[in-house]
Amino acid sequence: MNPAPIINKKSVKSALPLRQAQKQEKRLKGKGGRRPLKNYLGKVVTLSPPKSTLEKSKTADVPANVSVDELLCAIEKAGLTGMSGNGFPIHQKITSFLAAKPGNRILLINAVECDPALVHDEWLLHNRYAEIRQAIHHLKQTLSLTGVVLAIKDKRIRPNDACTIATVPPRYPMGEEHFLIRQALGIPIESDTIPAEQGILVLNIQSVYQIGKIISNDYDGGRFVTIADLTKASARVVYVYPGENIATLLTAHFGAQGNKTLHKGFGAMSCVTADKMDDFSNCETFAAYVDVPQIDSKNKCKHCGSCTRRCPMHIKVAKIVQNTDGNRHFDNASYHPERCMQCGSCTYFCPASKDVSGYVTRG
Ligand code: SF4
Ligand code: SF4
CATH class of the missing domain: 3.10.20 (Ubiquitin-like (UB roll))
Known part of the structure; x- marks a missing residue:
């Protein structure tokens, strides 16, 4: 599914x-402004205070200087994968990054958390910032970074000595790597380009926090x-x-x-x-x-075109829906469904509550 x-x-x-x-x-x-993304979802939840102690307390070792090989080996051993949920092994991403041109290595920390129901990255930003700054200092040294940029939506975070702050508009899906690079660094990057191979390492804020724990010998899975x-x-x-x-x-x-x-x-x-x-x-x-979600492919399309207008990848989503529902013998491949990043914007804005993104991803 x-x-x-x-x-x-x-x-x-x-x-x-x-x-x-x-x-x-x-x-x-x-x-925020409507450029480069016009979709606004905001947050549909409010954060309640934590009910109990969050992490098991453990005395962390004072972080020592680690070499690149030691760091990669420790991250691989810990099995750390992308904290945004993509499951991609972080040591592999860093390895591709290190193979890129050595003169210009930028770490872009993604603390944008654009999904309307997620709040843990923002919580980390306000409650584990000291540890994150320390992790940035270590990564800077170990990976010979030329710059570190922290991309956030919250204007209350103050600039600091560890990184540059880039405040981005709270539009959706701003957390997607290519949009974020364009907005926070001003670097145009094609959607089929792998940023790490271009010398831009994008890590989720919790990934940076957990790497800090690995360096301090405090990572617990x-x-x-x-x-x-x-x-x-x-x-x-x-x-x-x-x-x-x-x-x-x-x-x-x-x-x-x-x-x-x-x-x-x-x-x-x-x-x-x-x-x-x-x-x-x-x-x-x-x-x-x-509550039982009412989103269903069986709902009748209203031919409003909203799904196409809301697609950040400019896919003609309405055409795909109408061809499929009308059983038309038309090759939807010409609408490039493979560009879909599964952001769900088309489904969110559909007034007929259809499972629109399912039409694109299922083909
Ligand atoms: S889920 Fe895919 S088709 Fe739908 S808006 Fe996002 S990128 Fe476009
Ligand atoms: S947004 Fe929904 S109702 Fe409008 S064209 Fe797309 S599928 Fe049809």
Whole structure:
């Protein structure tokens, strides 16, 4: 099953708690300009205080200087993968980066967290900033970086000696690597180019935090994720370990499931249904209770064209939907569905609540 959005504009509008959370976020951070991305989703949850101690406390070793080989070896041994949920091994990404032109090596830290239901990166930014700065200092030295840029939406973060701050507009999907590089660094980069091979290493903020823990010999295999009850627009940041049961954790924080459905994945725009037996693996970043989602391919298309206008990759999504629903013998390949980055924007903005992105990803 492909991950898909579990909310859309219509469902947010009709659910008072989600609508209020979105309004509050808009008041706090504004919507930013419509360039280069016009989609605005904001946040549909508000962060509740943590219920218990997050990480198991352990006295970290004072970080020593590590060589590149030692660092890569330690990251590989820890099995650290991209904390945005892509599951890509971080040591491989760093290896490609190091093979790039040595004169100009930039680390771009992604703390943009554009999914409307994720809050753990922002929590880290405010609650683990000292540790992240220390990790940046180590990465700078070890990887001979020429620059470090921290991309954020929150204007309250002050510039510091560890990195340059780039404030980006809270548009969606700004967290996607190529859009972020264009916006935060002003470097035009094609969507089929691998940034690490061009000397731009993009790491999620939690990846940097966890690399810091690896250097301090304090890494324990756990990570921060967002859990939420979307029926109440309530979210919490928790520290989980692979193998921890999702339903048990949600019940402990939000009470019994009742007739809500359980979902897991990488945010409200990229989820699959889960059952009571499902555990966290080492890549999910999100789990939530949701009212039964009304998004369904069987709903009738209104021919409004919104899905095409909202697609950041300029795919003619409406054509694909209409050809498929009309059983027309037309080769949708000419609309380049392979460019789809599975952001879910087309589904979110569809007034007919169709599972639009599914048409593109399923072909
Ligand atoms: S077609 Fe793909 S890239 Fe375009 S809006 Fe839909 S999910 Fe996003
Ligand atoms: S699929 Fe939805 S957004 Fe796209 S044209 Fe049809 S009704 Fe409009």
